Amino acid sequence: MDLLQYKSPMVFYTEDEIKGILDSHGIKVEQLFDYIKIIKDWLKTQPHIPLEPSDRQIAYFLLMNKFSIENTKLKLDMNYTIKGLIPDYYNKPPSHPDIQRTLKFAHWGLLPNLTKKLNRVLVWRLVNAEDLDVTLLFSSYCFLFELKTILDFNKSDEIVFDMSYFPLSVVAKFNPMDVKRILTILEKVYSNRIAAFHFVKLPTHAQSLIKLVKMFLKPKIRERMIFHDDYDTLHDYFDVDQLPKEFNGNGKSLAEIHEQTKKIIMDHEDHLTKVFSARVNEDLRPTKLTNDDLLGFYGNFKQLDFD
Structure with missing residues (x-):
């Protein structure tokens, strides 16, 4: 062991x-x-x-x-x-100014404990839409995907997207090629087994983005997209002690989770730079x-x- x-x-x-x-x-x-x-x-x-x-x-x-x-x-x-x-x-190390700027666009990271189904949960919320660069945003996520291969052990992944702040101006920034590429990386590279995509408080204007995502998902994965009108229904799927405070849970705040995510990325910068280059x-x-x-x-x- x-x-x-x-x-x-x-x-x-x-x-x-x-x-x-x-x-x-x-x-x-x-x-x-x-x-x-x-x-x-x-x-x-x-x-x-x-x-x-x-x-x-x-x-x-x-x-x-x-x-x-x-x-x-x-x-x-x-x-x-x-x-x-x-x-x-894969062309910029974590300490690159562009990546450091990108890390300010959203609060995201892994919840520290596995669910009762032995799944790992990743949470995400956009916090700053100004000058958002989606290519760089997805590039920064590849750091975490890579680190999971040397640090994690779980049955499947569940991803919770908090869409409570997702202005109309952001939708057009998610172009089809970037969406296709990040989903391809998940499937063809890191083999992340997705148990569910949870979308909370999805605004009407973001429906077009959901349709775009569905285009590149296998039918069985599309069926695992779950939509929540509020945070309380997340409690039907996750332990309240695990969920972030913003989700009416007793866990750490999204900001704290994000700071831990940045730290674990920077702590492994040498490894990530070597692998990415x-x-x-x-x-x-x-x-x-x-x-x-x-x-x-x-x-x-x-x-x-x-x-």
Whole structure:
């Protein structure tokens, strides 16, 4: 269990929760080490991959891919490949002034404890719409997605979007390509298993953004979009002691959660800078990338066509 020991109070889980997560997949700890060895042996045959993931990171990718060896290989490969396919999401370190400015646009972060269903909860609320840059906003989220692969262990993710402040001027800033790219990163790279998207106090003018998001979601994920008129109905899904104060909960405030998020990102700046700057050497890839309906031919990210 030492391999999976939690490293941060912000991303907390217990040994019993680890056991519950593994049991839900019919996996014993001993089997996990066997799977990790298979992946490590495979990595030795992939000279194009620039960095060697840790055993801990491999364990996370195995979990998010339901312990499918082949899917884990694909996602680990794509975790490095994507940095060259969408470089504008990965070209600035956390300390870059643009990123530091971007971190002021919204309060967001992970709730420290898992839910009773062993899910990790991410909360989000826009706080400043002036000069919002969505590309940079999504780029900053990639820091947290990356850190989850070395720090977290959970069954699925649930994301709560507090839309109480979301002015009309912001809607147009979320262009289709950025929405497509961030959802692609979630699915094709980090393999985040989404148990639910919760939208609270969604304004009428944001319905067009929801329609855009639905365009790029699989049908089964669309069915996991839950809409709340107020914060109280969130209590039907989450423990009141876990929810932020702004959601009528007893947990930390969104501002406190966000400050902890910034701290954990900055504490891991060296790691994030190293990983984000690494690029796959396509000349060394044993087998060319295959055509993908989202990423395009041989990894060239496709443009969107709209009627």
